[in-house]
Amino acid sequence: MRTTYLSKLVFPCLILALLHFSAAQTTQTSPSPNASAALPQSTAGPQTPSDAEMAERVRQEFRHAWQGYKQYAWGHDALKPLSKSYHDWYGVPLLMTPVDALDTMILMGMNDEAVQTREYIVKNLSFDRDIYVKNFEVTIRLLGGLLSSYQLTGDKRLLALADDLGTRLLPAFNSPTGMPYVNVNLKTGAVRGEVTNPAEVGTLLIEFGTLSKLTGKPIYYEKAKRALVELYNRCSPIGLVGSTINVKTGQWTDPVSHISGGIDSYYEYLLKAWLLFDDKDCERMWRSSIKAVNKYLADQAPTGFWYGQANMNTGARTGTDFGALDAFFPGTLALSGDLDRARKLEDSAYKMWTTFGIEPEEINYTTMKITYEGYELRPEIIESAYYLYHFKKDPRYREMGRTFFDSLTKYCRTDVGYAALSSVEKKTKTDEMESFFFAETLKYLYLLFAPPETLDLGKVVFNTEAHPIRRTW
Numbered sequence: 323m324r325t326t327y328l329s330k331l332v333f334p335c336l337i338l339a340l341l342h343f344s345a346a347q348t349t350q351t352s353p354s355p356n357a358s359a360a361l362p363q364s365t366a367g368p369q370t371p372s373d374a375e376m377a378e379r380v381r382q383e384f385r386h387a388w389q390g391y392k393q394y395a396w397g398h399d400a401l402k403p404l405s406k407s408y409h410d411w412y413g414v415p416l417l418m419t420p421v422d423a424l425d426t427m428i429l430m431g432m433n434d435e436a437v438q439t440r441e442y443i444v445k446n447l448s449f450d451r452d453i454y455v456k457n458f459e460v461t462i463r464l465l466g467g468l469l470s471s472y473q474l475t476g477d478k479r480l481l482a483l484a485d486d487l488g489t490r491l492l493p494a495f496n497s498p499t500g501m502p503y504v505n506v507n508l509k510t511g512a513v514r515g516e517v518t519n520p521a522e523v524g525t526l527l528i529e530f531g532t533l534s535k536l537t538g539k540p541i542y543y544e545k546a547k548r549a550l551v552e553l554y555n556r557c558s559p560i561g562l563v564g565s566t567i568n569v570k571t572g573q574w575t576d577p578v579s580h581i582s583g584g585i586d587s588y589y590e591y592l593l594k595a596w597l598l599f600d601d602k603d604c605e606r607m608w609r610s611s612i613k614a615v616n617k618y619l620a621d622q623a624p625t626g627f628w629y630g631q632a633n634m635n636t637g638a639r640t641g642t643d644f645g646a647l648d649a650f651f652p653g654t655l656a657l658s659g660d661l662d663r664a665r666k667l668e669d670s671a672y673k674m675w676t677t678f679g680i681e682p683e684e685i686n687y688t689t690m691k692i693t694y695e696g697y698e699l700r701p702e703i704i705e706s707a708y709y710l711y712h713f714k715k716d717p718r719y720r721e722m723g724r725t726f727f728d729s730l731t732k733y734c735r736t737d738v739g740y741a742a743l744s745s746v747e748k749k750t751k752t753d754e755m756e757s758f759f760f761a762e763t764l765k766y767l768y769l770l771f772a773p774p775e776t777l778d779l780g781k782v783v784f785n786t787e788a789h790p791i792r793r794t795w
Contacts, residue, residue: 495549
C-alpha cells in the first residue's frame with residue numbers, strides 16, 4: 323500500500339526536516355556571513371511576479387524550446403540551437419529529447435502535445451539497432467523516461483518499450499564482478515569499456531528495479547542490485563570510493579574521492595533505492611557512506627561550506643574543487659533529513675552562481691576562481707532549491723529560482739531554444755541543448771513554483787534524470 327510506504331519510509335526519513343520546518347516558523351536561520359551577501363531576500367518587491375506567474379513563465383519557455391526542437395530536430399536526439407540543426411548520439415536517433423521531455427509535458431498540463439509526443443514515440447522508437455550505447459546514459463534518460471511516462475499515462479506500449487530496452491542492456495552486467503561495462507550493443511549484446519566509475523555502476527537500481535517490479539521479472543533488480551553491492555564492497559577501509567574502477571578486475575584505477583560527476587549519483591541512489599524499494603541493504607550502505615563523506619569530504623572553508631576531494635584510502639585532502647554537478651548534493655542531504663548541511667551547501671552553490679552571473683562548471687572554492695568555465699544548462703542547483711523549498715517552505719528558495727530563471731533567459735535563450743555556454747565569464751554560447759534541459763532543468767524550475775498538488779514529492783522518487791517514479795508494488 324502506498325500509505326504504508328509513506329508512513330514507513332518517507333516520513334521517518336524526514337522527521338528532522340519537519341523539526342527544522344517547525345522551528346523556522348518562529349526563528350529564521352541566518353546564513354553564514356560569507357554567503358549572506360549573495361543570498362536573495364525573502365521579501366518580494368511590487369514588480370516581482372507571483373509564483374503562479376513564474377510557473378507559467380517556465381512553462382512558456384519549455385514550449386519555446388520544444389517548438390524549436392520540433393521545427394529543426396524532430397525525430398532526432400537533440401536540437402543544436404545555434405545552427406538550427408540536430409544531433410544524434412549514435413548516428414541513428416533514439417528520440418532522447420521526446421522521451422526525456424514527455425513526463426515534464428504531462429506535469430505541465432501540456433496534454434495535447436504530450437499525447438502527440440507519446441504516439442510518435444511508440445510508433446517510431448526502436449532499440450533493434452546495431453549500435454553501442456552508453457549503458458548509464460541510456461538507462462537514466464530512456465529507460466527512466468519510459469517508466470515514468472508509463473506510470474503517468476498507463477500506456478502499456480511504453481512499458482513494453484522499457485522491457486525491450488532493459489533486455490538489450492542486460493549483457494552489460496556480464497562482467498566477472500557483476501559491475502556493468504560502459505557500453506553495450508543493443509542488437510548483439512557485445513560489450514566494451516571495462517574502466518568505469520561509481521556513478522555508472524551505481525545509478526541503475528531505480529530504473530532496473532522499477533522495471534523488475536512492473537514486469538514481474540526479478541533479473542532486472544538482481545543485476546542492478548548486485549552491481550551496486552559489488553561496488554560498495556570495494557569501499558576503502560575508511561568508507562570512501564574512488565573515481566574509476568575496472569569491472570573485470572574490481573581494482574580501483576583512480577583513488578580520488580569526491581561527490582562530483584563520476585561518483586555523484588551513486589550516493590543519490592543508495593538513499594533513493596532505500597526509499598523507493600524499502601531496501602535495507604541500501605539503507606545500511608547509505609548510512610555508512612554518508613558518514614564517511616561528511617567526515618572526509620565536507621569542508622568548512624572561509625568562503626563557505628563545501629565538499630572537496632580526498633584520497634579514498636587516507637582521507638587526506640587532495641583538492642578544493644566544486645561545480646555545477648556537485649550542486650545536486652544539497653537536495654540529497656535534504657531528502658535524507660540533514661537540512662542543516664543542505665542549507666549551508668545550497669548557500670555556497672548559490673554564491674557560486676551569483677558570483678559569475680550564472681554557475682560555471684567548476685571552481686576552486688578556496689579562491690573562488692573558475693577552473694572550468696562552461697555552463698551546460700545543468701539542473702542540479704535548481705533541483706536542490708526545489709527540495710529545500712519543499713521541506714522548509716522558506717521563500718528564499720523561490721527567490722533563488724527567480725535568479726536562476728532570469729540568468730537562463732538572459733544568457734542562454736536563443737530564437738529557437740536554449741544554448742549551453744562555452745564561457746560563463748564571456749557569456750558565449752555553444753551549439754548544444756541536451757535533453758536533460760527538458761527533463762530536469764525546466765521540470766525542477768517549474769515544480770519550484772507550481773502548486774503543491776502538481777506532484778506530491780512524498781509519493782515519488784526522482785531518478786537522477788528527474789523522472790518521477792511512484793511505488794505501486
